[in-house]
Amino acid sequence: MANVEAFGGRRGLAVAAPQGDTNYRIPPHNIEAEQALLGAILVNNDAFDRVSDFLLPEHFSEALHQRIYEIASQLIRAGKIATPVTLKTFLTEQDVGQGVTVSQYLARLAAEATTIINAEDYGRTVHDLSVRRDLIVIGEEIVNSAFDAPVDSSPRAQIEEAERKLYSVAETGQYDGGFQRFSEALTTAIDMAAHAYERDGGLSGTATGLTDLDHKMGGLQRSDLVIIAGRPGMGKSSLATNMAFNIARNYEGETLPDGTQRTRNGGIVGFFSLEMSAEQLATRMIAEQSGVASYKIRRGDINEGDFYRITEAAREMQTVPFYIDQTGGLSIAQLTARARRLKRQRGLDVLVVDYIQLLSGSRLRGNENRVQELTEITTGLKALAKELNVPVLALSQLSRQVESRDDKRPQLSDLRESGSIEQDADVVLFIFREEYYLANKKPREGTEEFLNWEREMERAHGRAEVIIGKQRHGPTGTVELSFEAEVTRFGNLAREENLPARM
Numbered sequence: 001m002a003n004v005e006a007f008g009g010r011r012g013l014a015v016a017a018p019q020g021d022t023n024y025r026i027p028p029h030n031i032e033a034e035q036a037l038l039g040a041i042l043v044n045n046d047a048f049d050r051v052s053d054f055l056l057p058e059h060f061s062e063a064l065h066q067r068i069y070e071i072a073s074q075l076i077r078a079g080k081i082a083t084p085v086t087l088k089t090f091l092t093e094q095d096v097g098q099g100v101t102v103s104q105y106l107a108r109l110a111a112e113a114t115t116i117i118n119a120e121d122y123g124r125t126v127h128d129l130s131v132r133r134d135l136i137v138i139g140e141e142i143v144n145s146a147f148d149a150p151v152d153s154s155p156r157a158q159i160e161e162a163e164r165k166l167y168s169v170a171e172t173g174q175y176d177g178g179f180q181r182f183s184e185a186l187t188t189a190i191d192m193a194a195h196a197y198e199r200d201g202g203l204s205g206t207a208t209g210l211t212d213l214d215h216k217m218g219g220l221q222r223s224d225l226v227i228i229a230g231r232p233g234m235g236k237s238s239l240a241t242n243m244a245f246n247i248a249r250n251y252e253g254e255t256l257p258d259g260t261q262r263t264r265n266g267g268i269v270g271f272f273s274l275e276m277s278a279e280q281l282a283t284r285m286i287a288e289q290s291g292v293a294s295y296k297i298r299r300g301d302i303n304e305g306d307f308y309r310i311t312e313a314a315r316e317m318q319t320v321p322f323y324i325d326q327t328g329g330l331s332i333a334q335l336t337a338r339a340r341r342l343k344r345q346r347g348l349d350v351l352v353v354d355y356i357q358l359l360s361g362s363r364l365r366g367n368e369n370r371v372q373e374l375t376e377i378t379t380g381l382k383a384l385a386k387e388l389n390v391p392v393l394a395l396s397q398l399s400r401q402v403e404s405r406d407d408k409r410p411q412l413s414d415l416r417e418s419g420s421i422e423q424d425a426d427v428v429l430f431i432f433r434e435e436y437y438l439a440n441k442k443p444r445e446g447t448e449e450f451l452n453w454e455r456e457m458e459r460a461h462g463r464a465e466v467i468i469g470k471q472r473h474g475p476t477g478t479v480e481l482s483f484e485a486e487v488t489r490f491g492n493l494a495r496e497e498n499l500p501a502r503m
Contacts, residue, residue, distance in 0.1 A: 027133045029061035030125055037122040038065060039113025041072050042083055042106065047116045048076050051123030059130035064096060068109075084110055131169055138165050160337045206267050206350060206391065209246030211492045212479045213466055217427065220247075220350060220391035221473065225382045225424055229396040229415060230431035231403070235464065236395045237276070237354050238488040239431060241285055243393070244269045244352050248320040267349025268321040270342045272335060274358035278326040282317075288489040289313040321346070331360045332380040343388050351388070353381065355395035356421070375420040382424040396421055398430075408437055412469050428470040433483060435460040464490060
């Protein structure tokens with residue numbers, strides 16, 4: 001097969017070789033594959049349908065081939081026929097170059113055409129080589145920006161921009177999409193049902209280990225932004241760590257026939273702890289899992305039995321796929337870049353952010369207020385959930401107006417600083433513990449009010465409410481959980497109908 005130079009085509013720019021080598025390297029390309037694919041399209045326009053979902057004109061290495069593919073695609077999409085005869089009216093001799101006419105070049109393409117059966121494979125070859133050329137360009141840009149960095153450009157910003165570009169290249173060229181037979185959709189639905197059947201609790205989403213909450217929500221759904229909101233002292237971080245550790249502890253993976261990994265149960269968890277250090281978070285989680293109060297662990301006020309429970313809990317926690325980022329003051333852009341990196345390097349099934357108000361916008365604007373900045377943050381978190389196809393659990397503070405009401409159960413209007421939290425979230429969960437407020441209203445002992453207070457405390461002791469204030473895919477309502485304040489642990493509430501029958 002004659003190559004494009006024989007017909008007056010032009011090569012792309014050469015790339016400098018490593019230092020010490022005076023030769024220049026040509027970016028990866030395959031002129032013959034491009035010619036064979038274009039010929040197949042000109043001979044049988046049905047070949048275009050096999051590659052049009054993922055192949056664009058810019059994926060061709062030759063400017064002439066880009067022009068031919070673009071014109072052919074416009075003709076076909078307009079319902080016309082793309083052949084050497086119809087295409088030559090849109091090309092000039094200058095497009096082809098010297099030594100060959102437009103008609104000769106198009107006729108040669110048709111003569112060298114591959115069959116329609118191989119069109120998709122040739123298209124993938126052309127696309128993959130284009131991705132490799134993109135990687136070369138990104139590498140050159142990284143080098144150039146490092147050499148000639150502007151004064152206001154930090155190395156961290158350059159790294160994040162490089163990661164963004166690399167992730168964008170990695171996610172391009174998916175060969176699926178478009179119309180499919182209904183039987184294929186049925187197969188996919190049955191597979192989803194089978195995976196749900198295999199999961200804990202038979203859920204369509206990821207089980208949190210809190211049975212009543214899972215039943216109400218169907219687990220954590222992929223690409224959902226889930227907001228966990230509450231006033232200080234309600235246990236937002238505790239609920240998030242309980243759910244996250246339950247998911248990581250139940251992780252089971254499997255290897256598919258193509259060598260990729262898939263999560264069968266539980267999940268790989270990424271936890272952005274913007275408020276607590278990794279050591280503080282680990283201490284809290286050890287307390288939750290061992291049943292030994294965290295203040296006793298910090299003071300060393302433990303006995304031999306406590307120490308055994310702590311070591312057993314730590315041993316189990318060492319094996320779970322739970323990853324912590326304790327960096328404070330992150331911007332939404334930095335958080336996004338790190339989440340992408342974790343997804344690619346380790347895998348990711350659930351992402352937790354503790355908490356939204358400690359994030360900053362991606363760039364400082366002099367005329368931007370906090371409401372606008374928080375809008376950017378929540379929009380970014382929702383976009384990240386969709387991009388990575390994982391549920392994102394983001395914690396949020398509530399405004400003080402909750403404290404001024406008699407009924408201190410939170411509402412959607414209490415979400416602090418921005419209505420965008422309510423707008424962008426797929427699920428909003430509020431945590432309410434009546435015991436917390438009752439404890440602060442203790443009357444003088446010996447009075448009638450004190451006796452009433454004791455009865456109220458006994459009723460509310462060890463109980464918490466998770467109020468589902470919003471849920472796009474299901475009902476709202478309230479779920480009751482147990483809460484052990486000493487070890488900050490949420491759990492399933494024992495119910496009379498779930499207890500063994502009395503003898």
